[in-house]
Amino acid sequence: MRYLKIAIQKSGRLNEDSLKILKQCGISIDNGKDQLKANAKNFPLEIYYLRNGDIPKYLQDGVVDCAIIGENILVEKGKGIAISEKLGFSKCRVSLAVPKSEKYNGISDLTNKRIATSYPETTKNYLAKKGIEAELHIINGSVEIAPNIGLADAICDIVSSGSTLFKNNLKEVEVMMKSEAVLAISSKITPETTAVLDKLRFRIQSVLRGRDSKYVLLNAPNEKLTEITKILPGMRSPTILPLAQEGWSSMHSVINQDEFWDVIDQLKEAGAEGILVCPIEKMVV
Numbered sequence: 317m318r319y320l321k322i323a324i325q326k327s328g329r330l331n332e333d334s335l336k337i338l339k340q341c342g343i344s345i346d347n348g349k350d351q352l353k354a355n356a357k358n359f360p361l362e363i364y365y366l367r368n369g370d371i372p373k374y375l376q377d378g379v380v381d382c383a384i385i386g387e388n389i390l391v392e393k394g395k396g397i398a399i400s401e402k403l404g405f406s407k408c409r410v411s412l413a414v415p416k417s418e419k420y421n422g423i424s425d426l427t428n429k430r431i432a433t434s435y436p437e438t439t440k441n442y443l444a445k446k447g448i449e450a451e452l453h454i455i456n457g458s459v460e461i462a463p464n465i466g467l468a469d470a471i472c473d474i475v476s477s478g479s480t481l482f483k484n485n486l487k488e489v490e491v492m493m494k495s496e497a498v499l500a501i502s503s504k505i506t507p508e509t510t511a512v513l514d515k516l517r518f519r520i521q522s523v524l525r526g527r528d529s530k531y532v533l534l535n536a537p538n539e540k541l542t543e544i545t546k547i548l549p550g551m552r553s554p555t556i557l558p559l560a561q562e563g564w565s566s567m568h569s570v571i572n573q574d575e576f577w578d579v580i581d582q583l584k585e586a587g588a589e590g591i592l593v594c595p596i597e598k599m600v601v
């Protein structure tokens with residue numbers, strides 16, 4: 317069987333969660349400290365530890381077959397690279413911000429202004445789409461400081477909690493894109509290696525589905541079961557087992573995390589009791 321080559325960030329915000337999701341996929345990695353390449357012990361996978369910003373080039377050149385990377389970096393420098401799964405961590409936005417004290421009436425206020433950013437392509441494309449001309453100052457980090465030191469009138473950078481903007485007296489005025497970690501695929505991947513990739517994707521999808529769902533157990537009087545089944549349809553249909561107490565049953569089902577509290581309220585109203593909610597490690601369909 318062929319080996320699948322995957323790039324993950326060597327150190328930084330994506331590293332820990334990237335390793336975690338591989339582990340949740342049952343993949344254990346032979347990891348020496350400061351190693352730039354490692355092999356999985358129980359899956360045909362080679363892991364390359366790289367800088368996030370360098371990963372798009374490795375994917376385009378086919379040096380690696382796939383990667384866990386921020387969507388924002390793919391938009392910035394990853395033309396033609398496909399996204400296979402959104403992984404639900406490292407969620408952030410790439411936004412334009414101006415000093416808090418400035419009035420902002422719309423994007424046209426940025427005409428001919430100086431904008432500091434580490435994301436020149438994303439910024440340029442966004443401004444072009446809006447028909448705005450501005451001067452870009454490309455810097456690699458600490459972008460939020462630029463307006464305070466007179467280097468720029470506005471900035472474009474990553475925003476998550478907003479605390480870096482707040483500390484630097486800036487306000488977010490335009491969200492250019494939303495981003496999260498994704499599994500990205502090289503267009504140079506061979507059909508043989510794609511077969512290994514499909515196995516990894518299957519495992520990742522099972523982990524993600526499990527993460528988004530909860531296992532629910534409840535007790536209900538038998539005459540309420542039809543109504544409760546409509547609220548909790550489950551994967552195919554719920555499991556119903558008789559309780560030792562006559563006239564009562566236990567129902568087991570799966571529920572989506574997003575609708576969790578709404579469903580629990582409906583279940584209580586419909587007569588469910590003793591509701592237990594448990595995490596699901598993996599969900600294979």
Ligand SMILES: Nc1ncnc2c1ncn2[C@@H]1O[C@H](COP(=O)(O)OP(=O)(O)OP(=O)(O)O)[C@@H](O)[C@H]1O
Pocket residue numbers: 325326327328329330366367368369370385386387388389406407408474475476477495496497
């Ligand atoms: N504050 C944040 N909150 C959530 N996600 C973030 C945040 N900052 C960055 N990210 C996401 O994590 C990715 C990696 O960010 P990080 O700062 O660790 O690396 P980097 O400096 O961009 O890259 P390199 O590995 O090349 O040094 C970003 O591309 C973005 O997708």
Ligand SMILES: O=P(O)(O)OC[C@H]1O[C@H](OP(=O)(O)OP(=O)(O)O)[C@H](O)[C@@H]1O
Pocket residue numbers: 329457458459460473474475476477478479480481
């Ligand atoms: O909205 P917040 O939650 O404050 O997050 C946003 C900050 O996080 C990132 O910086 P990071 O800490 O990764 O530092 P870096 O510039 O050295 O990469 C980003 O560049 C912002 O500065």
Ligand SMILES: [Mg+2]
Pocket residue numbers: none
């Ligand atoms: Mg950063």
